[in-house]
Amino acid sequence: MVWWSICSKARFAISSMAAQRTSIVYGDSFQCSSFSVLSNPFTGFPRKFSGLNTTRFANVCDNYNQLGFISSLNGSKNCSANYRRNPILKLEGSNSAQACIQECTSHEEKNVAKTYHGRDFFEEMKQRFLSFKKHKYLKELEHFQALAQAQSPEVMVIACVDSRICPSNILGFQPGETFMIRNVANLVPPIHNGPSETNAALEFAVNTLEVEDILIIGHSDCGGIQALMTMQEGNSSNLTEKWVATAKAAKLKTKADVAHLSFEQQCRYCEKESINRSLLNLLTYPWIEDRVRKESLSLHGGYYDLFNCTFEKWTLDYRESSIDEEGGKYTIKDRSFWC
Incomplete structure (x- = not known):
């Protein structure tokens, strides 16, 4: 029961953190946010975006600290205070939280993920889509934006x-x-x-x-x-x-x-x-x-x-x-x- 409670908190932390992050290109991987549909393709922010909700983000960070999942944040133990000083942050979970998350993920993959010939086809589909977006869509942005308006x-x-x-x-x-x-x-x-x-x-x-x-x-x-x-x-x-x-x-x-x-x-x-x-x-x-x-x-x-x-x-x-x-x-x- 203790293990399940910790894992549940880990999943909550991950989902909440994912909901707050903006669109960022990390090397060879492209990560999307809830702003993707309305975002400026070059900045990752909405065209009418007026800034991040700093209060909400700080509150979420405080919750993470209470759960014990964040041990460092750019060298600081206080997530919300550091965020208020610098809103562009990289969140890092503690080693114990990461281990729990990995264990939860592994457990769920074994019991939930659908496999096709030994592979998770929908995960593979996701990677194909992200590759298309990075290597095709973003490189031919003008063409795809024209197609978004009409077809001929x-x-x-x-x-x-x-x-x-x-x-x-x-x-x-x-x-x-x-x-x-x-x-x-x-x-x-x-x-x-x-x-x-x-x-x-x-x-x-x-x-x-x-x-x-x-x-x-x-x-x-x-x-x-x-x-x-x-x-x-x-x-x-x-x-x-x-x-x-x-x-x-x-x-x-x-x-x-x-x-x-x-x-x-x-x-x-x-x-x-x-x-x-x-x-x-x-x-x-x-x-x-x-x-x-x-x-x-x-x-x-x-x-x-x-x-x-x-x-x-x-x-x-x-x-x-x-x-x-x-x-x-x-x-x-x-x-x-x-x-």
């Missing part, structure tokens, strides 16, 4: 939710460059299927942001396409099957064209066929078809091969494609292969 991407990307497919990583997209939505099997439903998060994003990207290109990215070993190729005819209560049924035309064409191939090869064929069917489905939206016809918007397909790390890219030939015929007809152009 030129390209919309529709990609799969598969965890192995990260378009920004694979294709090097930077913040503000692309407007992106991801769904199972990177599908675009036709307009008559009704509202969905995908066509809502399309409407915003085309009518409000006025993107100039739409790129649909598919990939090898797609679980959504495998579900499409194995699902039985008839109504299904499975949500995934209900969604991938959007690409039924791609499955039918695959079965008609390559039924003699293995199931794996059929899936590869269907993965690309579904991209082209989604490109055709884009033309069912009048506001998309109008812009494509006026050549202010272009529609593209892309395919990432996970096994070989290659990428294919092509463009829908609007003049040679049609959604009027049964199942529609498409022609592609400007095919390129990146390897």
Whole structure:
């Protein structure tokens, strides 16, 4: 019980101290304060900041002294008095307090921290964020502050939710460059299927942001396409099957064209066929078809091969494609292969 009481006081001291400190860059680490959102990026203080609350800070320091956690403060044992003389301070806990804190932290990590393959993923995520802020955000501050006010991407990307497919990583997209939505099997439903998060994003990207290109990215070993190729005819209560049924035309064409191939090869064929069917489905939206016809918007397909790390890219030939015929007809152009 005594150990738990001491540790509880240690945790209180840490949290209170953290709440009082300002944003400071220590060598290679960047520490944030409660002022981060409104702070001047060069000083770490709020733009309308009138000074630290010295009385509150001094009271907190007095509490630390009573708890016995602060044995030195720039060489002084009196935290509040020294702070009133010099408000820019470095707080140092006593050796015994530090030992207790470390023991508490170790105990909590063993019992609370979630681990993924032996590591605390959220702690790793935190370090990645802090690295991004220091090495990317602060170095391109003007760019990111402009993005904070508005976005004007030129390209919309529709990609799969598969965890192995990260378009920004694979294709090097930077913040503000692309407007992106991801769904199972990177599908675009036709307009008559009704509202969905995908066509809502399309409407915003085309009518409000006025993107100039739409790129649909598919990939090898797609679980959504495998579900499409194995699902039985008839109504299904499975949500995934209900969604991938959007690409039924791609499955039918695959079965008609390559039924003699293995199931794996059929899936590869269907993965690309579904991209082209989604490109055709884009033309069912009048506001998309109008812009494509006026050549202010272009529609593209892309395919990432996970096994070989290659990428294919092509463009829908609007003049040679049609959604009027049964199942529609498409022609592609400007095919390129990146390897």
